[in-house]
Structures are given as structure tokens and as C-alpha cells.
Amino acid sequence: MADAALSRTSFAPPRRREAWLSPRARRTLVSIVLAAICAVWVYPIVWMISASFKTNGEIFADSGLIPDAPTFDNYTRAWREANIGQYFFNTLFVTVGSVIITTIAAALMGYVLGRRPIPGKTALMGLMVFTLFIPQGFTIIPVFELLTSVGLGQSLWGVMLATCGHSIVIFTFLFAGYFGQMPKELEEASRMDGVGPLKTFWYVMLPLSKPIIVTVIVMQTLQAWNDFLLPLVVTLANPDLRTLSVGVYSFRGEHFIDWGGMTAASAITIIPIILLFLFLQRYFIDGLAGAVKG
Structure with missing residues (x-):
């Protein structure tokens, strides 16, 4: 009888440990990490496009990504004069x-x-x-x-x-x-x-x-x-x-x-x-x- 109990104990399948994060939470976490990496990679391009609508003075004033007074003069000057x-x-x-x-x-x-x-x-x-x-x-x-x-x-x-x-x-x-x-x-x-x-x-x-x-x-x-x-x-x-x-x-x-x-x-x-x-x-x-x- 003891041998039968030992046999049942030895061959019992191990219990699965509960995951500390659900699949949905893991997907959310991965999405947040990838979004942060993407933001770092895209930032120089966003800064360049933002600066293209600023004057040189506003660029050096470090006024942020959104121009105070957007201008298309840089594009006109680049396309025609340059x-x-x-x-x-x-x-x-x-x-x-x-x-x-x-x-x-x-x-x-x-x-x-x-x-x-x-x-x-x-x-x-x-x-x-x-x-x-x-x-x-x-x-x-x-x-x-x-x-x-x-x-x-x-x-x-x-x-x-x-x-x-x-x-x-x-x-x-x-x-x-x-x-x-x-x-x-x-x-x-x-x-x-x-x-x-x-x-x-x-x-x-x-x-x-x-x-x-x-x-x-x-x-x-x-x-x-x-x-x-x-x-x-x-x-x-x-x-x-x-x-x-x-x-x-x-x-x-x-x-x-x-x-x-x-x-x-x-x-x-x-x-x-x-x-x-x-x-x-x-x-x-x-x-x-x-x-x-x-």
C-alpha cells in the first residue's frame, strides 16, 4: 500500500507555475518598450522636420518641437535659391x-x-x-x-x-x-x-x-x-x-x-x-x- 502511494507520488505530473504576467500584460509591456525605442529612433527625423519650419534664431533658442511661428521660407529658399x-x-x-x-x-x-x-x-x-x-x-x-x-x-x-x-x-x-x-x-x-x-x-x-x-x-x-x-x-x-x-x-x-x-x-x-x-x-x-x- 505504501508502495502504491509512493508510485502515485512519483509519477504525478508537476504543477505548472502561474505566470507572473498574463499574456495580455506581456504584450502591453513589449509594446511599451518597442514604442520607447521607436521614439528614440524617430526623434532626430521629427526634430529635423520641426526645425525646417523655424528660423535660425528660433532653432538656437531651443523653443521645443512645435514652432512658434511656422514658416515655409526655408523650403522656398532651398528649392529656388539653393x-x-x-x-x-x-x-x-x-x-x-x-x-x-x-x-x-x-x-x-x-x-x-x-x-x-x-x-x-x-x-x-x-x-x-x-x-x-x-x-x-x-x-x-x-x-x-x-x-x-x-x-x-x-x-x-x-x-x-x-x-x-x-x-x-x-x-x-x-x-x-x-x-x-x-x-x-x-x-x-x-x-x-x-x-x-x-x-x-x-x-x-x-x-x-x-x-x-x-x-x-x-x-x-x-x-x-x-x-x-x-x-x-x-x-x-x-x-x-x-x-x-x-x-x-x-x-x-x-x-x-x-x-x-x-x-x-x-x-x-x-x-x-x-x-x-x-x-x-x-x-x-x-x-x-x-x-x-x-
């Missing part, structure tokens, strides 16, 4: 052109690396990875000399082509990983229908890679839109070809900084990028997840 309008369209030209070229080139190379058993693939991919560790400052002079030799040293076309080379290796690997996880039956079906490799890529594989295409578009847009060093060097002798990042820097003088105009120009610069990311963020996250999974 030529930010021209820089905006220069940046738009460079960004759109580089996005188109980079996306098509990276997709083609990624398709070959991800789907074709080419000889020396491992060595080629290793060499491509090695180029990621070369700082941009080391390649500025060779790139500029190359553009000058082909007659594009002082043109927006030269800036656009040079901007295409910054992140194309990363984008190629993203496409290769995404294409590599697609089933082989797609290509076999196209081959049975008499479709060649190029048409298979363009009409079958590329439409299925919409998430990774959007990912590359967003990342290349961010890179081209915010690039500073390369446009500064290429457009040094021709200020009319400046991009927004270089144009914003022009508000900084030798003895005086126009903070009102600089914050207004910075707001003009970042608002299109924020809107683009908000519109495409779902595809962007899906594309990164698919590429990492592949």
Missing part, C-alpha cells in the same frame, strides 16, 4: 537609371550563378565577395578616370553608371539565392515547349521573383539617393550636376551654417525615400526572407 529643385531632378535621373541597370544586370548574373553549373563558379563568387571589402574611397579615382576616358566624366550619365557598381554584388547573391530555390520543373517545362534560356529567364523566372526585385529596387534606391562621395567627386567641376546629398552640404559655409535651409533641404531629400519604403516594405521583407531561405 537650386535644390535642380538637384532633386538630377538625383531622380541618377537613381531611376541606376535602379533599372542594376536590377537587370544583377538578375541576369544571379540567374546564371543560381541555376547554371558554370566552370569556376566557386572561384568567381569568392572573387565577387572579395570586392565587398574594398572601401569606396579606394575606387573613386579609377572610376573617375574610366568615366573621363569614355567621355562621361562630367555628366549625369557618368554618375548614374558609376552608382550602379556599389552594391551589385550583394544584389547578385540575393537573386542567386532566390533563383536557386525555384523548382527545376519550371525550366524543364519551358524547354519542352521549345523556349530558350533567355526567354525562360524573362517570361518565367523573372516574374516569379517579384519580392526580390522589389528588395533590390528599394536597396539600390536608398544607396543611389543618399550617395555622397562619388557624386561629389564627379560633379566637382560642374555644380549644376550635383545631387541632393551634395546640394544639402552646400548650406554649410566656412563661417556660417544655414540650419533652416539645411533642414528643409534634408526634409525634401528623405521624404520620397520614406514614402517609397512604406509603400514597398511588405515586398521588401518578403524578398529578404526568401533570399535568406534560399
Whole structure:
């Protein structure tokens, strides 16, 4: 009888300890912590937009985030007098052109690396990875000399082509990983229908890679839109070809900084990028997840 009682005691399931926080309380606590982190991250952007509606005197008076007398003079001065309008369209030209070229080139190379058993693939991919560790400052002079030799040293076309080379290796690997996880039956079906490799890529594989295409578009847009060093060097002798990042820097003088105009120009610069990311963020996250999974 004692043995039976001991047996019941030994095999009795342990009692579950009561959680010190309910699931709803945990979600609330996590939301509060994330909101605090988000507020710290967003504050510089909010301060910049607030300062763009203030005069320089009000900015240094530290009157808080809400302007006492909001003014649009900073935006008017930045757009017209500081030529930010021209820089905006220069940046738009460079960004759109580089996005188109980079996306098509990276997709083609990624398709070959991800789907074709080419000889020396491992060595080629290793060499491509090695180029990621070369700082941009080391390649500025060779790139500029190359553009000058082909007659594009002082043109927006030269800036656009040079901007295409910054992140194309990363984008190629993203496409290769995404294409590599697609089933082989797609290509076999196209081959049975008499479709060649190029048409298979363009009409079958590329439409299925919409998430990774959007990912590359967003990342290349961010890179081209915010690039500073390369446009500064290429457009040094021709200020009319400046991009927004270089144009914003022009508000900084030798003895005086126009903070009102600089914050207004910075707001003009970042608002299109924020809107683009908000519109495409779902595809962007899906594309990164698919590429990492592949």
C-alpha cells in the first residue's frame, strides 16, 4: 500500500507555475518598450522636420518641437535659391537609371550563378565577395578616370553608371539565392515547349521573383539617393550636376551654417525615400526572407 502511494507520488505530473504576467500584460509591456525605442529612433527625423519650419534664431533658442511661428521660407529658399529643385531632378535621373541597370544586370548574373553549373563558379563568387571589402574611397579615382576616358566624366550619365557598381554584388547573391530555390520543373517545362534560356529567364523566372526585385529596387534606391562621395567627386567641376546629398552640404559655409535651409533641404531629400519604403516594405521583407531561405 505504501508502495502504491509512493508510485502515485512519483509519477504525478508537476504543477505548472502561474505566470507572473498574463499574456495580455506581456504584450502591453513589449509594446511599451518597442514604442520607447521607436521614439528614440524617430526623434532626430521629427526634430529635423520641426526645425525646417523655424528660423535660425528660433532653432538656437531651443523653443521645443512645435514652432512658434511656422514658416515655409526655408523650403522656398532651398528649392529656388539653393537650386535644390535642380538637384532633386538630377538625383531622380541618377537613381531611376541606376535602379533599372542594376536590377537587370544583377538578375541576369544571379540567374546564371543560381541555376547554371558554370566552370569556376566557386572561384568567381569568392572573387565577387572579395570586392565587398574594398572601401569606396579606394575606387573613386579609377572610376573617375574610366568615366573621363569614355567621355562621361562630367555628366549625369557618368554618375548614374558609376552608382550602379556599389552594391551589385550583394544584389547578385540575393537573386542567386532566390533563383536557386525555384523548382527545376519550371525550366524543364519551358524547354519542352521549345523556349530558350533567355526567354525562360524573362517570361518565367523573372516574374516569379517579384519580392526580390522589389528588395533590390528599394536597396539600390536608398544607396543611389543618399550617395555622397562619388557624386561629389564627379560633379566637382560642374555644380549644376550635383545631387541632393551634395546640394544639402552646400548650406554649410566656412563661417556660417544655414540650419533652416539645411533642414528643409534634408526634409525634401528623405521624404520620397520614406514614402517609397512604406509603400514597398511588405515586398521588401518578403524578398529578404526568401533570399535568406534560399
